Amino acid sequence: MSAKELTGTKILMKVLKEEGVDTIFGYPGGAVIDIYDELARTEFKHILARHEQGAVHAADGFARASGRTGVCFATSGPGATNTVTGIATAYMDSIPMVIITGQVPTQLIGNDAFQEVDIVGITRPCTKHNYLVKDIESLERILREAFFLARSGRPGPVLVDIPKNIQVMKTKVNGPQDINMRTYKPTYKPNVKQLSRVAGLIKKAKRPLIFSGGGVVLSGASEALVQLARSTNTCVTSTLMGLGAFPGTDPLWLGMPGMHGTFRANMAISQCDLMLAIGVRFDDRVTGRTDDFAPNATIVQIDIDPTSIHKNIEVEVPIVGDCKIALEKLNDLLEKEPEPENAPDRSEWNHQVEAWKKTTPLAYDQKETIKPQYVIDTFFKMTKGEAIVTTEVGQNQMWAAQYYHFNRPHQFITSGGLGTMGFGLPAAIGAQMACPDKLVVDVAGDGSIQMNIQEMATAVEHNLPIKIIILNNRYLGMVRQWQDLFYDKCYSATTLDHNPDFVKLADAYGAKGLRATRPEEVEAVLKEGLETPGAVIMEFVVDREENVYPMVPAGKAITDMLLV
Amino acid sequence: MSEKRHILSIQVDNEPGVLSRIVGLFSGRGYNIDSLNVAATNEPNISRITMVTTADTAIMEQIKKQLHKLINVVTVHDLTESDYVQRELALIKIHVKADNRGELINIVDIFRYKIVDVGPEHVTIEATATEEKLKAFIELVTPMGIKEIVRTGSIALYRGN
Numbered sequence: 001m002s003a004k005e006l007t008g009t010k011i012l013m014k015v016l017k018e019e020g021v022d023t024i025f026g027y028p029g030g031a032v033i034d035i036y037d038e039l040a041r042t043e044f045k046h047i048l049a050r051h052e053q054g055a056v057h058a059a060d061g062f063a064r065a066s067g068r069t070g071v072c073f074a075t076s077g078p079g080a081t082n083t084v085t086g087i088a089t090a091y092m093d094s095i096p097m098v099i100i101t102g103q104v105p106t107q108l109i110g111n112d113a114f115q116e117v118d119i120v121g122i123t124r125p126c127t128k129h130n131y132l133v134k135d136i137e138s139l140e141r142i143l144r145e146a147f148f149l150a151r152s153g154r155p156g157p158v159l160v161d162i163p164k165n166i167q168v169m170k171t172k173v174n175g176p177q178d179i180n181m182r183t184y185k186p187t188y189k190p191n192v193k194q195l196s197r198v199a200g201l202i203k204k205a206k207r208p209l210i211f212s213g214g215g216v217v218l219s220g221a222s223e224a225l226v227q228l229a230r231s232t233n234t235c236v237t238s239t240l241m242g243l244g245a246f247p248g249t250d251p252l253w254l255g256m257p258g259m260h261g262t263f264r265a266n267m268a269i270s271q272c273d274l275m276l277a278i279g280v281r282f283d284d285r286v287t288g289r290t291d292d293f294a295p296n297a298t299i300v301q302i303d304i305d306p307t308s309i310h311k312n313i314e315v316e317v318p319i320v321g322d323c324k325i326a327l328e329k330l331n332d333l334l335e336k337e338p339e340p341e342n343a344p345d346r347s348e349w350n351h352q353v354e355a356w357k358k359t360t361p362l363a364y365d366q367k368e369t370i371k372p373q374y375v376i377d378t379f380f381k382m383t384k385g386e387a388i389v390t391t392e393v394g395q396n397q398m399w400a401a402q403y404y405h406f407n408r409p410h411q412f413i414t415s416g417g418l419g420t421m422g423f424g425l426p427a428a429i430g431a432q433m434a435c436p437d438k439l440v441v442d443v444a445g446d447g448s449i450q451m452n453i454q455e456m457a458t459a460v461e462h463n464l465p466i467k468i469i470i471l472n473n474r475y476l477g478m479v480r481q482w483q484d485l486f487y488d489k490c491y492s493a494t495t496l497d498h499n500p501d502f503v504k505l506a507d508a509y510g511a512k513g514l515r516a517t518r519p520e521e522v523e524a525v526l527k528e529g530l531e532t533p534g535a536v537i538m539e540f541v542v543d544r545e546e547n548v549y550p551m552v553p554a555g556k557a558i559t560d561m562l563l564v
Numbered sequence: 565m566s567e568k569r570h571i572l573s574i575q576v577d578n579e580p581g582v583l584s585r586i587v588g589l590f591s592g593r594g595y596n597i598d599s600l601n602v603a604a605t606n607e608p609n610i611s612r613i614t615m616v617t618t619a620d621t622a623i624m625e626q627i628k629k630q631l632h633k634l635i636n637v638v639t640v641h642d643l644t645e646s647d648y649v650q651r652e653l654a655l656i657k658i659h660v661k662a663d664n665r666g667e668l669i670n671i672v673d674i675f676r677y678k679i680v681d682v683g684p685e686h687v688t689i690e691a692t693a694t695e696e697k698l699k700a701f702i703e704l705v706t707p708m709g710i711k712e713i714v715r716t717g718s719i720a721l722y723r724g725n
Contacts, residue, residue, distance in 0.1 A: 120581065121581075121584065124581075124584065124585055124588055125588055125589075125592050128635075129635040132581075149635065181635070182638070183577065183635060183636060183637060183638050184635050305633070306629045306632070306633075307626065307629040307630050307633055310622065310625060310626070311626060314622075
C-alpha cells in the first residue's frame with residue numbers, strides 16, 4: 001500500500017479543511033464514530049448540539065450569518081432523519097450547507113440493519129443534490145462536488161451519506177481541483193440586451209418600484225442594489241428573506257410587502273408601472289392573489305434559477321443570471337443611457353408614496369399590558385439596529401421583521417420558506433459562532449422556543465453570549481390569530497397554559513433568566529439582559545391576544561389589508 | 565390554457581436513483597406521467613427516458629426547467645415541438661377459439677403485426693405502432709376478449725438530424 005493512501009475519514013477532514021471549513025456542528029453515533037475519532041485529532045471547532053435538528057439549524061445559522069457553507073455531521077437512522085427538517089429549511093431558503101451522514105456498512109444496506117434508513121431517498125426532494133458514497137475511490141470527488149454544488153448557482157443543502165466501512169477504507173487523493181460537471185452549468189452572466197432594455201424601461205417609468213429578495217443577500221448584491229435605488233431614486237420593498245440588503249432606515253425604504261407587509265409596500269406594488277423583481281420567487285405569502293399582484297406593472301425579473309421565472313407570476317422581461325453581476329451591469333448601463341427627451345414626471349408618484357407612509361404606518365398602542373411590538377421597538381432602539389436577529393416562526397417572526405429595521409445583509413436570520421418553529425435558538429448559536437464579536441439575539445415565542453430549548457445547554461457549554469427574547473402570550477399566537485379572525489375564535493389546541501417557568505429554566509441551564517410583566521419593566525429587563533455576559537433568556541409577558549397587522553387574508557389581493 | 569400531450573426525451577446519467585429523482589419531481593409537483601420508458605443508450609453512462617405528459621404551456625415550461633435543474637439530467641427535449649417518429653410496442657394476449665381465430669389472423673395481417681405465440685385458447689400478438697394505430701387495433705380486438713396486455717409506452721426520436 002502506498003504511503004499516500006488515506007482513510008475515508010482522513011479524506012473527509014482533508015477536503016473540509018481545503019474547502020475552508022473551520023466549524024462543524026453535529027452529533028455522534030455508531031455510524032459516524034470513526035469520523036468523530038478522526039475529528040478528535042484535528043483543529044476543527046466542533047459544536048455538539050443536543051439534538052441533530054439543533055445541529056443542522058446551527059450550521060444553517062452559521063451559513064446565513066457568515067455567507068459561508070455550513071457543515072453538519074449526523075449518524076445513520078434517527079440521526080439522519082432528525083436532520084430532515086433542518087435540511088428542508090435550508091433548501092427552501094437556498095442556504096449553502098453540506099450534511100455528512102454515516103450509513104450502515106455497504107454489505108448491510110437494504111437489509112433493515114440497526115439504525116439503517118434510506119436518507120438519500122428521504123432527502124431527495126429537499127436537497128439540491130445528494131450522494132450515497134458506494135466506494136472509497138469516489139469519496140473525494142463527491143465531497144468536492146458537494147461543496148461546489150452547495151455554494152454555486154442557486155445555493156442549497158447537499159447531503160453526503162458515507163457507509164461506515166467506507167470511512168475506514170484507504171485510497172489515494174488527488175487534492176483540490178476545478179470541478180467541472182457537464183450537467184451543471186449555472187448561468188451567472190445575464191443577457192446584456194435584456195439589461196439595456198431594462199435601463200430604458202427605468203428611464204421611462206413613471207411609477208417604478210424595486211422588489212428585492214433573498215437572492216440579493218445570497219449573491220452579495222446589496223451595494224449594487226443600494227446604488228441602483230439611489231441613482232434612480234426608486235423606492236424599495238423586499239421580502240422577508242431580503243431584509244437588510246437595503247437599509248431599513250433609508251428614506252427610499254417601504255418595508256416588507258405581503259401578508260404582513262406594510263400598507264405602503266402593498267399599495268406601491270399594486271400601483272407601480274415598472275417592477276424590478278430581483279432575487280425573488282414570488283412566494284404566495286408575498287403575492288396574495290396572483291391575478292391582483294402588480295396589475296399595472298411591466299415586471300422585470302432577475303434570478304439565477306430559471307425555474308423561479310414564470311413559476312407563479314408571468315413576467316415581461318425575464319433575466320437569468322447572478323443578481324450582483326446583473327445589477328452592477330445595469331448600473332453601468334444606466335450611467336450611459338441618455339436621459340429620454342420627455343423624462344416622465346415622477347413627483348406625483350413620490351408624493352403618493354410619502355402620503356402612504358404618513359397615513360398608514362405600522363402602529364401599536366402601548367397601554368397597561370406589554371405590547372410585543374413595544375418590546376421589539378425598544379430592543380431596536382436600544383441596540384441601534386446593530387444586532388444580528390434570529391427568529392422563531394409565527395407572530396414573533398413577523399413583529400421582528402416589522403419593528404427591527406435591518407441595515408445590512410446577513411443580519412436577519414429567519415426561516416422564510418419552510419417556516420420552521422424551533423429554528424431561532426440553534427440558528428443563533430450558529431450565527432454567534434460565525435460572528436463572535438457581534439450581539440446575537442433570538443426573538444422567540446413561548447411556543448416555538450420550546451421546540452429546540454435543549455440547545456440552551458449547547459450555548460452555555462460554549463459560553464455563547466446569545467440573548468433570547470421570549471414574547472410570552474401563552475398561545476401558539478399566529479394560529480390563534482387565524483382562529484380569532486377566520487374560525488370564530490375557536491382556539492383549538494393553541495393554548496399553552498402549562499409552560500415552564502422560563503426564568504427558572506434559564507437558571508437550570510446555567511444561563512441568566514429575567515422577566516418583565518409590566519410595560520415599565522421592559523427597558524430595564526432589556527438593558528440588564530443585553531448587558532449580562534453569557535446566555536440570557538428575557539421573558540416578556542405580553543398582551544395575550546395581540547394580533548399582527550396589517551394582515552392580508554390568505555388568497556386575497558394584497559391591497560385587501562386588515563388594518564389595526 | 566389548454567392542456568396538450570408532450571413527448572419528452574430526457575438523457576440522464578445512467579446511475580441508480582436517477583429515475584427516482586425524475587419520478588419524484590413529477591409526483592412532488594403534481595405533474596402528469598402518461599407513460600414512461602427507460603433504457604440505456606449506445607453511450608454506456610447515459611440512459612434515455614421517454615416520457616409522455618399532458619400539460620398546458622406554462623406547466624410544460626416549468627417541467628422542462630425543473631428537469632434541467634436536476635443534477636443528473638443531461639438534456640431535455642420536447643419532441644412534440646418539432647417533427648418526430650414515435651412508436652410503441654405492445655404484446656396483446658387475446659382469447660380465441662377455433663371459430664374466430666381466422667378472423668383475428670386477418671386483422672393482424674391488415675395491421676401488419678405479428679403472432680408470436682398461439683395456444684388452444686389464446687393468440688399473443690406483437691404490435692409495433694404509433695399510439696393512435698395501436699388504439700384502433702385494441703378497440704377492434706376488445707370484443708374478442710383481451711386476456712392480458714403489456715405496452716412499452718411511447719418511444720420517439722426527432723426526424724432527420
